Amino acid sequence: MNNHNLNVTGAAISEGSEIQETRDIVFPHQQEDVAQIAVDIGGSLAKVVYFSRTPDAPGGRMNFVKFETQHIDQCVDFIYNVLYDAYHGQIPVEKRVIKATGGGAHKYYDLFREKLGVEMQREDEMECLITGLNFLVRQISSEVFTYDERRTEAMQFESTPAELFPYLLVNIGSGVSILKVTSDSTYERISGTSLGGGTLWGLLALLTDAKDYDEMLELSKLGDNKNVDMLVGDIYGGDYPKIGLKGSAIASSFGKVFKTPPEERKNKFKQEDISRSLLYLVSNNIGQIAYLNAQAHGVQRIYFSGFFIRGHPITMNTLSYAINFWSKGKIMALFLRHEGYLGAMGAFFRHAPQNTRLHSFKENFTRIEKISGTSLGAVGTLDEFPTHLSAFPLLKNPTTYNPDTTDLSKSVPLQQYWIDLLDRNLASLTSIVLQHGADNRPVMDGSAVSTDSATRASSFETMYRDHLQRLRREPTAYGVLSVRSLLDLREQCLREMGFNDIFAAVKKVENEAAIASLPALLQRLDALPEDGRFDALIANVLAGNMYDWGSTSVQELLLKGELDFESAKGKVGRPAEFDGTQKLKARMLDPMQLPYRKAMIFVDNSGADVVLGILPFARFLLTKNIYVILAANTSPSVNDVTAEELRALLGTVTDPLISAAWTQGKLKVVATGMSGPCLDLRGVGEEVAASCHGVDLVVIEGMGRAIHTNYSADFKVDSLKIAVFKNPQVAKQLGAQMYDGMVLFQPAEESS
């Protein structure tokens, strides 16, 4: 089997890989056949997960599509097309296999066999749900969220727990199953209730004129359950503090009906109120039963899934309220953004042969799928990253680490500011794309992408603007909304339209110019006494960091040609409260302290930044016999230097000290695993992880990496965060001025 001939391919992609990883996803089931497609056919929706790959690009893509079950034919046609394309019209008999779960896997077995000519291998529904959940919770950041409408932003995302098990999975379909999951391979159905989505739907069908489930939920939004339910206050005239009940608590669902004379009942109770009351009844009850099971089994985390949830705000809010109420605030209900695809995802993973692995995934919102018409969020395709990503080993608190300095979804003004800023900058960026992007080629599954760069640039502009528009309306639609996520999304859109590296030419010019200036700069620095040299090195890093096409403000300067290295130096302010230069110098030059042995520097931009700012500083460290690891982006992003580019650059450096260290391996370059202007230390590439041993100083440079992200990060070793504030909002937020330099040195013992 030649995977590389397949547009859509199976999961057996690391066969023959030399790297033996232990923390990758090992598929729980062992089967001979490798399948590309899995489907979860529920009562209302059929969800399809399939894996695609573009021959010349690394990694692959997990795609999501859904169909209405009543139009299952469309689903069958779609799957046929995926297979047809994958095998160029010649689907081998042994590949005519799809994995299937959900009730419909039984019902439509014959249909699929006859119409599609494929065998449907049915997989246990509960086990698929669990496999899907385990995968998503571990792999996808912003997957899990809590929901509470009393908060500014109802949806708030949870970080991946250090230990996933045990947890409860409460799956609310027609009925409710409560599973206690204790490991990747063990679970028990500990409870359930017949009062599920089917009950709500069924009773509402009998009691209202609504045509479908969504219409019923819409009705409920207009209703007031107080007109139907008997409240504690209706009985006791207020609270009943003796037993801890508030007057507003529901004492008896529908309790006001029997108190009403029979002849008045049918007219008195409005459909809206009945809908609201029933929704509360079912949600509260499920929440209570889930909590009681968690309590009885000593479990702290409860995940909810199933069509009853499916992103419906009002049901999530009621479930959350119930869990919060019964647990006295100790437990929050947990929901999943990909909730609708848990089963299909789990079924997908049933295909793979022993030891077949997939690498890490990141969500990509250029292709999005809404779970249902009323759902809150959308899900992106999951792009496979070519290597395994893992948490940065030097993080002090990996489970509480949050890359983002600001969760924009919690502040409406900040959301608006950043979305507006990026929106305003979009035209300018598009013109850069047009100017420089002609050479870029589509790399992902590009059937829909024009090869004409002008058309693609325009599509990029539209696509990103559409995303920004959506995020204005639904700030949490794609997970945590942060400067990082907005910038990453822009990179995704560029790549999706085939613009992998629009700054390639700019970077090349800037790198060459900087390399040319390097010898003279090093000479000037060497002439300084050590004390002054150190100060100058720090000033140079700050000046270099001004060369940032990612900053809208600086972009304008660069476009106007108003920035040179010396004028850059002059622009950088040096407020004392952000200046740890002397503290770092004291630590570095103190002969009484153990010298550092190995520094890892996360670098930022090409040109003056990395060549004139970082390289001289690295050279200084090398003179102190400190090994230096330069960590640079894996994939291009604005004018950020990539690991590949940096390696090439170092080969051209003539300075004997740098050149020798590079040859001897005392100076190395590693790829961070990043493909955007920020740094998410929850998932760094294997090269970073493998190089951390012995590192006793972490340096993070640049606004994207040290201010928008990691500003509050704590490390097990000493750290230096160095950058220039090139955005007025974030400067103000953190108490700085525009173009102030930030030199934050934090010894390990001062981190919390």
Next chain:
Amino acid sequence: MNNHNLNVTGAAISEGSEIQETRDIVFPHQQEDVAQIAVDIGGSLAKVVYFSRTPDAPGGRMNFVKFETQHIDQCVDFIYNVLYDAYHGQIPVEKRVIKATGGGAHKYYDLFREKLGVEMQREDEMECLITGLNFLVRQISSEVFTYDERRTEAMQFESTPAELFPYLLVNIGSGVSILKVTSDSTYERISGTSLGGGTLWGLLALLTDAKDYDEMLELSKLGDNKNVDMLVGDIYGGDYPKIGLKGSAIASSFGKVFKTPPEERKNKFKQEDISRSLLYLVSNNIGQIAYLNAQAHGVQRIYFSGFFIRGHPITMNTLSYAINFWSKGKIMALFLRHEGYLGAMGAFFRHAPQNTRLHSFKENFTRIEKISGTSLGAVGTLDEFPTHLSAFPLLKNPTTYNPDTTDLSKSVPLQQYWIDLLDRNLASLTSIVLQHGADNRPVMDGSAVSTDSATRASSFETMYRDHLQRLRREPTAYGVLSVRSLLDLREQCLREMGFNDIFAAVKKVENEAAIASLPALLQRLDALPEDGRFDALIANVLAGNMYDWGSTSVQELLLKGELDFESAKGKVGRPAEFDGTQKLKARMLDPMQLPYRKAMIFVDNSGADVVLGILPFARFLLTKNIYVILAANTSPSVNDVTAEELRALLGTVTDPLISAAWTQGKLKVVATGMSGPCLDLRGVGEEVAASCHGVDLVVIEGMGRAIHTNYSADFKVDSLKIAVFKNPQVAKQLGAQMYDGMVLFQPAEESS
């Protein structure tokens, strides 16, 4: 305050009592006022509990009456009459107080005040429920039952637990409260659900044409939930063993509705099926939530109360099923026969001043009250026994002790046999009543009882026959159905009609005749060698036990004059398997064994039985220096000798040995606390309990005490059960022949 002038009186009845009891009911609240009446006004019923007393009789009576809340005026009138009667029309201002609980205690406060001129002191509903439950569970045998329609007799009664706390009380009114009760004075509302009786009622009111709650329940009996609910089998085609679900389990309540096209829904689903499904939904859900709370709190017993229960078989069965299902058979739902009066009972007890006590209570079915039209059982008034009753201290296993040899409710043929037998004998007994009962006078609140003995005898016959008729239809209506309960009920009916001691004259004649024969008998016995004398003593006890007006078979012999003491001896068969005479003799006469020190003999009939059978045997024990306690009935029953009669009798015995022992106190008589022909060792009188110290031999004599009851009882000390089988059914059941003698000697170490 002069209690004895009151027909209806408060609870302060043992003021001035000389006996300091510690285990009596100490009222939890201390109030100045003593009230006679308490009322629990619920949404549909108002329940009244009031205490009455007849001037010349010991003890008092707790009465139950209920009214429909919508006719609350009737309740007000009734209470006024009770008070009016109690105070002979002159109700003192300070006595115009009633205790009240339930939602209506607020609503009707003004009505009671204005119309009745009484103050309604409102008491907390939950606390009243708990107080009422604690009282009933401890005091009333056959109070608590489990319910399972899969059993021959759905209702089965539970014995009082050794330790009542902790328990859960699940009160199902409009909504549901779940209380964890940890002591007489501490409880917590740990949970609840708004899905209660009001929900069922309310939804059914919207979905069916039924006029009231009972009509809805009737509808549900005709329905099949399978037509509305989605079963596990509907989804999976059968069982889903992987997660332990049977195909017949309800997967989704009302789950079949939304699968049905909207235009067909309103016609397809029948009201009966909807009612059944909703009843299952609410009951199952309450059962599950109750179980989960029990599990979370480690509680083993769950009592259910509230109008949702109120004796409705179908709701009890569903709750039981749910608790059984979720606990995997480990917990049974517990129900209470007086469930409807828990609140009123608890409110009643809120009245009494500090240290005021009531004595023990026994249920009396001559005045019965059905809780609701569809309820299974009835409740009798609770008659206060003049002293405290407690478990017989020498019982080996007081918590598992069951007085009755046969639970007739578990066997339809046995029920029929015994009810038929007593029914057939009723005419004969009534003629005895007519012949001997003229002197008996009404002793209880006798306003409705004629003083004409013929009328009363006829009323007695009708009353008892009516009871038997009811028990034919509802064998568990009054609790455990046993020979004991049937005989006790007959005694209650006699007493209720003023016939306290219809055999008084017969007993007198027989006692006098026997006393006259005693000297000669003793002379003959003394002339025998010891070995033969012992055998003769046992034979005499058996012969004496033939003189039993309580046995229908023997009654006929006695009426025909066909029984004398010698012919009685000849009638008694002596099968070896029932004859422990030699074993007992060996133990008694073995010089190597420690001699007995004190024997307690539970005696049976007057005349030949006690005088010629028991007294010579007791005299033999006295010669062996064994103290003898004769335990006889407190109140008359058939020709059983009472403690009072036996004391008088012993005063007339001329035999020097007996006479001396009687005088010296080596021979004593104690009252058992019984007022029927059987012996229920769960509640014996204080005299028995106080005399047990040092007893090392328990003798139980007679069919009622040693065969119908206590046949399987185990004791901490050696025991002798001695009687003649005078009923063919029980003889056959236990493997004996009619008129076989039973001499069961069981050393303590052989008891289990």
